[in-house]
Amino acid sequence: MVIADSYRLVTYMKMAAMTDTRIEDPTPATEAVIDAVTDEPDAGSDVGIELPAADAAVAPNAELGGQTVGNVHCDNAFMIAENVNVHYGDNHAIRDVTLEIGKKQVVALIGPSGCGKSTFLRCLNRMNDTIEVARVTGTITLDGKDIYRKSQDPVALRARVGMVFQKPNPFPKSIYDNVAYGPRIHGLAGDRAELDSIVHSSLERAGLLKEVKDRLEEPGTSLSGGQQQRLCIARTIAVNPEVILMDEPCSALDPIATARIEDLMDELCEDYAIVIVTHSMQQAARVSRRVAYFHLGHLVEVDDTDKVFTNPQHKLTEDYITGRIG
Amino acid sequence: MQSTTLVLLIGLMAVSAFYLGRGRSLACVGGPGKGQALHSLPGYYGYFVAIWCVLPALAVLLLWVMIEPRVVVALVVDSLPASYESYSAGELDLLLNNIQNLASGDVVSVDVDAVLSGAAELFNAHIARSRQLLAVLCLGIAVLGGALAWRRINPELRVRNSVESVIRWFLIAASSIAIFTTIGIVLSVLFEALRFFQKVPISEFLFGTSWSPQTAIRADQVGSSGSFGAVPLFTGTMLITSIAMVVAVPVGLMTAIYLAEYSSTRVRGIAKPLLEVLAGIPTVVYGFFAALTVAPWVRNAGESAGISVASESALAAGLVMGIMIIPLVSSLADDAINAVPSAMRDGALGLGSTRSETMTKVILPAALPGIVGGILLAVSRAIGETMIVVMAAGLSANLTANPFEAVTTVTVQIVTLLVGDQEFDSAKTLAAFALGLMLFVVTLILNVIGLGVVRKYREEYD
Numbered sequence: 001m002v003i004a005d006s007y008r009l010v011t012y013m014k015m016a017a018m019t020d021t022r023i024e025d026p027t028p029a030t031e032a033v034i035d036a037v038t039d040e041p042d043a044g045s046d047v048g049i050e051l052p053a054a055d056a057a058v059a060p061n062a063e064l065g066g067q068t069v070g071n072v073h074c075d076n077a078f079m080i081a082e083n084v085n086v087h088y089g090d091n092h093a094i095r096d097v098t099l100e101i102g103k104k105q106v107v108a109l110i111g112p113s114g115c116g117k118s119t120f121l122r123c124l125n126r127m128n129d130t131i132e133v134a135r136v137t138g139t140i141t142l143d144g145k146d147i148y149r150k151s152q153d154p155v156a157l158r159a160r161v162g163m164v165f166q167k168p169n170p171f172p173k174s175i176y177d178n179v180a181y182g183p184r185i186h187g188l189a190g191d192r193a194e195l196d197s198i199v200h201s202s203l204e205r206a207g208l209l210k211e212v213k214d215r216l217e218e219p220g221t222s223l224s225g226g227q228q229q230r231l232c233i234a235r236t237i238a239v240n241p242e243v244i245l246m247d248e249p250c251s252a253l254d255p256i257a258t259a260r261i262e263d264l265m266d267e268l269c270e271d272y273a274i275v276i277v278t279h280s281m282q283q284a285a286r287v288s289r290r291v292a293y294f295h296l297g298h299l300v301e302v303d304d305t306d307k308v309f310t311n312p313q314h315k316l317t318e319d320y321i322t323g324r325i326g
Numbered sequence: 327m328q329s330t331t332l333v334l335l336i337g338l339m340a341v342s343a344f345y346l347g348r349g350r351s352l353a354c355v356g357g358p359g360k361g362q363a364l365h366s367l368p369g370y371y372g373y374f375v376a377i378w379c380v381l382p383a384l385a386v387l388l389l390w391v392m393i394e395p396r397v398v399v400a401l402v403v404d405s406l407p408a409s410y411e412s413y414s415a416g417e418l419d420l421l422l423n424n425i426q427n428l429a430s431g432d433v434v435s436v437d438v439d440a441v442l443s444g445a446a447e448l449f450n451a452h453i454a455r456s457r458q459l460l461a462v463l464c465l466g467i468a469v470l471g472g473a474l475a476w477r478r479i480n481p482e483l484r485v486r487n488s489v490e491s492v493i494r495w496f497l498i499a500a501s502s503i504a505i506f507t508t509i510g511i512v513l514s515v516l517f518e519a520l521r522f523f524q525k526v527p528i529s530e531f532l533f534g535t536s537w538s539p540q541t542a543i544r545a546d547q548v549g550s551s552g553s554f555g556a557v558p559l560f561t562g563t564m565l566i567t568s569i570a571m572v573v574a575v576p577v578g579l580m581t582a583i584y585l586a587e588y589s590s591t592r593v594r595g596i597a598k599p600l601l602e603v604l605a606g607i608p609t610v611v612y613g614f615f616a617a618l619t620v621a622p623w624v625r626n627a628g629e630s631a632g633i634s635v636a637s638e639s640a641l642a643a644g645l646v647m648g649i650m651i652i653p654l655v656s657s658l659a660d661d662a663i664n665a666v667p668s669a670m671r672d673g674a675l676g677l678g679s680t681r682s683e684t685m686t687k688v689i690l691p692a693a694l695p696g697i698v699g700g701i702l703l704a705v706s707r708a709i710g711e712t713m714i715v716v717m718a719a720g721l722s723a724n725l726t727a728n729p730f731e732a733v734t735t736v737t738v739q740i741v742t743l744l745v746g747d748q749e750f751d752s753a754k755t756l757a758a759f760a761l762g763l764m765l766f767v768v769t770l771i772l773n774v775i776g777l778g779v780v781r782k783y784r785e786e787y788d
Contacts, residue, residue, distance in 0.1 A: 130675060132590055159678030169669035172692045181687065182677040232673065239677055 069313040070303030074102035074290060078273050079124060079161075079243055084138035086119050086128065093119045095297040096138075101243065106265055106274040108288035108305070110281065112320065115294040117277045121245050124275065125161035126154040142243070159186055162241035166248040168228030170220030170235075175212050178220040178231055179203060182239035198238055206234035207264055226257020233264060237272075244268065246276040250283065262287050281321055285309050293317045329391065332461055336383050336468050340376040343472040347375025350479045366486035374485040377492055379472030383464045390460045398452045402445050410441075425449055515766065518759035525753040526554045531760055533557060537723035537734075539743060539754045554757050556764070558723035562640070562733030566715060567708040569644025569729055570651055574708075575701055577648075578655025585656070586663040587685055605653035613717030616646035621718055628730055636732040638720035644729065647714050655704045658780075662696025663689055695779050702776030706769040712737040736761050 077100035086094035094116045101107050101124075109117035119128070126147060128134040139146050147157050159182070170178050179199045182188070189195035199216075203209040208230045212223070220231055229249060236244060246265075250258040265274060265287045278284050284291050285305060292302040293316070301308060301317040312318040351371035355363040364371070399422060403410075413421065421442075424434050428446035436442070479485075523531065534555015581601065585594050621642035628635030635641070666689050674684040690697075720732030721742060743758040750756070 125676065127672065127676060130671075155678050155680050157678075158676055163672075163676035165669055165672055165676070167669055169667070169673040171670060171673065171688050181674075181679075185677070185679050185683050185687070235673075235677065 068098065068299045068302055069317075070301045070308065072098050072100055072299075072302050074100050074105070076103040076105075077101065078103045079140065079142050079275075081120075081123070081140045082138055084120070084123060084136065084140060086116070086123060086137075087133075087135040088119075088131070089133040093297055094123070097294075097297075097299040099292055099299060099302060101273050101275055102290075103273050104269055104271075105289040106269045106276060106287050107290045107292060108284035109275065109277045109292050109294060110279070110284050110320070111294035111300075113279075114296075116297040117292075117294045118247055120294065120299075121163075121247055121275060121277050124243070124245055125158045125163055127158075127163065129154050159239050160241050161243040161245060162236035162239060163245045163247065164229070164232050164236055164249045167252050168225055168232050170223070170228050170231050172219065172221060174217045175203075175220050175223070175231060176216040179234050179238050182235060186239060188239070202234040202238035203231075205237055205268070206230045207260065207267075208234055224257070226253050226260060229253060229257065229261060230264065233261070233268075237268070241272065243273045243275065246274065248277050248279060251279060258283070281309075293320060295320070328457075329387070332387065332464055333384075336380055336387075336464065339465075339468050339472065340380045343379040343476070344372035344376040346372075346472070347476055347479060348372035350375075350476055351481075354479060355481050364481050365484050366489075370485045370489050371479055371483075373489045374483075375472055375475045375479070377489065378475035379468050381492075382471045383468035386467055387460065387464050390456075390463070394453075394456050394460075398449060398456060401452055402449050405448055406445060407441060429453075512766070515759050515763050518756055519763040522753060522756035522760040525756065526760075530554060531556050531757075535725055537739070539739070539757050552753055554753065554760075556736070556761065558725040559734060559736045559739055559761065560764075561725055561727070562719070562723065563709055563735040563737075565640050565727060565729065565733055566644045566647060566719060566735055567705060569641060570647035570708045570711075571701070571705060573645055573648025574651035574655045574704060578652045578704075579659050579697065581652065581656040582659035582663055583685060583690075586660050587681060587689065601653045601656060604649075605657070607650075609650065609711065609713035610717070612646050612650050613713045616642055616714050616718035620646050624730075633730055635730040636720065638718060638732040639730050640719065640733045641729040643715050643718040646718060647708055647711055650711070650714065651704050651708055654707060655700060658700025658703060659693070659697045662693040662700060662780075665696060666692045695782065699776045699778075699780035702772050702779065706772035706776065709772070710737065710765060710769050712741060716741050736765050740765075 079101040081097060081099045081101075084094055084097045085092070097116075097120060099107075099120075109121060111117050122128045123136055123140060124147075126136075128136055136148060140148060142157070142160065146152070147161075171181060173181070176199055179202050180189075180195055183195055183198050189198055200209060200213075203212065208227060211227060212218075212231075220228065223231060229252075233244075233249075250261050253261065262283065265276065268274060269289075276284075276287065288305045290302060291305045291308045293300045293308065293312075293314070295316050301312065301314045303313070308317060309321060312321060348368045348371055351364055351368045352358050352361065355361070358368075361368055402422070402425060403418070410418070410421070420435070424436060425442060425445045426449065428434050428438065428442060429449040434442075531554050534553060535557045536553045536555045537558045538553050540552055585597060589597065617638075621637060621639065624639055624642045624645070625635045625637055628639075670688050670692055671684060674688040675681075679687065715735045715738050719735055719738055721734050721738065722732055723734050723739075724731055726733060740758045740761050743754060743761075748755040
């Protein structure tokens with residue numbers, strides 16, 4: 001399920017080599033050209049791999065399949081997806097998506113249902129591996145290393161890239177055991193005291209400790225929906241991941257629980273890179289630093305959240321955020 | 327007139343009643359185009375008339391057929407000469423039997439005299455008259471019922487409701503057949519078992535350790551007093567069941583885990599139907615597989631290892647029974663595992679668990695109640711299984727826990743006690759009912775617990 005055939009791999013490696021050379025040894029002239037084209041003053045200082053970004057000066061258009069507009073790059077790029085394509089059997093679910101995810105920021109993926117945002121999210125920790133017919137091509141690097149390389153253990157990857165799901169899914173165990181599950185399987189705690197402290201600090205950071213500290217032995221399913229979701233977040237951060245993926249984490253919650261989770265995201269992004277899929281534009285606007293708009297498998301537009309919501313570059317983005325499609 | 331002709335005739339009348347009723351309903355409102363003026367669809371008026379035509383007639387027919395023999399017999403007895411009044415009930419039964427046999431042309435056990443042949447003729451005459459009466463009565467009631475219903479038809483008559491309620495009662499009657507049959511079977515087993523417990527104390531049956539059900543047929547017979555301690559049968563059943571479960575539970579569970587979590591859809595698509603084939607093999611085939619293939623193999627293997635193995639060892643029967651139960655365990659466990667929401671799976675995988683960690687730490691604990699329920703159902707199946715043990719397990723009631731020895735089971739004993747001609751007043755035959763009752767109670771309890779556990783578990787995740 002990694003890179004499908006050697007031909008594609010070879011082609012891809014050639015491509016990567018070319019880009020690498022360009023980045024490692026940027027002549028002043030090239031830099032100037034890039035600057036001019038992208039109309040971006042600090043393009044040269046980006047750590048990430050430079051790809052020709054779309055021309056932001058181009059007038060809004062409704063065409064699909066062109067370059068992503070806006071800016072796929074960011075400071076502190078930590079996870080970089082390049083030319084990612086996902087096929088579910090014959091269904092081409094993700095088309096040529098390039099996106100950088102930076103440390104200490106929240107990236108929101110928005111778009112109408114079936115646009116591929118969840119699929120893309122699941123690529124980032126290789127959850128698509130569990131789907132037999134899924135085929136992922138392109139590269140996704142985490143801290144500079146391809147997560148789809150042969151030697152990458154998907155299990156180890158998922159410990160670094162944690163995931164919170166749409167529906168709260170606590171295990172049918174006690175609250176304590178739910179949080180202790182990850183540290184236990186990864187052997188993070190040497191003894192019981194250490195495990196206790198991991199569990200407590202995770203619950204604390206998930207803002208749940210106060211509510212549950214006297215009932216840690218009760219089943220996780222006895223909590224309310226919002227508490228369950230925060231338990232799932234505690235469970236995820238107990239493994240101490242570097243990136244947290246959230247797949248519509250609030251869609252099953254009431255507004256108050258949603259607000260708590262959003263506050264939590266604000267706090268958590270101090271330590272983690274967070275990617276959140278959401279159907280709520282308000283939520284995207286509230287929690288994210290950057291927004292990526294997906295449409296029919298294409299990444300249409302990426303940019304800083306305020307830019308996208310105040311001044312969308314692409315006609316489709318504009319239509320979506322003004323409620324004309326979706 | 328024959329009853330079948332009569333029933334056919336009533337059926338024909340029902341069909342015509344349907345069309346007549348339908349036609350009248352439409353005629354009431356003035357033609358087929360005006361159907362919406364009726365309370366119900368025209369067809370319902372047809373059914374309404376047909377039901378009134380058929381049901382009363384059939385009810386009378388049924389009642390008549392049930393009562394007729396008694397009335398006729400009573401009439402025949404009345405006509406007998408006074409000398410027969412002194413007959414005992416048994417003698418009278420014999421006489422009536424002979425009269426009926428003579429009337430229908432069967433063999434008679436005594437010499438035919440004038441009284442007998444006269445009674446037989448009388449019997450035939452009564453039957454013939456009764457049939458004529460019945461035919462006239464039934465057809466009359468059918469016509470009358472149909473006509474009355476037909477006359478009642480008017481656009482306001484709410485026939486749909488009546489027809490629906492008849493349908494409802496019909497369905498209730500159909501579904502109660504199975505229930506009443508079960509109750510009947512349970513009661514008959516219960517009463518026969520109670521008769522057994524009058525002859526043999528229940529404590530001896532439940533706690534006695536010696537099973538030898540041969541009873542004396544004649545008073546002067548020696549050596550066959552019969553002892554009915556069922557403990558060796560229970561332990562034999564338990565022994566074979568445990569061997570079966572030792573085989574079936576791990577294999578079935580691992581099969582289910584593989585199919586539910588590890589296999590690709592293609593493998594699953596092939597393996598699952600194959601497993602179901604295993605479940606579809608008749609138990610008698612397993613039986614001779616056990617008796618002719620596995621038992622000699624176990625014996626040879628045991629001998630080469632220096633263990634003496636009975637040729638009808640509990641091990642052979644248990645092994646084959648275990649194989650038979652594998653599909654049951656695996657399909658129930660598979661259901662339980664699949665019922666665990668995939669969110670659990672995703673959650674565990676998303677935390678970086680391996681497949682086996684996900685399985686052992688999250689899925690199996692979540693699926694455990696369902697799996698346990700499935701195993702209980704499998705145990706009850708194993709306890710009640712008959713054919714394999716009849717063919718492969720022995721008849722000697724040894725009280726042993728050694729799987730290499732021959733043991734016998736409750737089901738085997740029931741079969742051997744009831745096969746062939748048996749008199750139904752000896753403890754030997756009645757013992758089968760007591761055993762059956764025990765078996766029924768145990769499997770019922772297991773099934774109730776098993777199904778309860780499975781259901782409770784399902785509710786938890788839906």
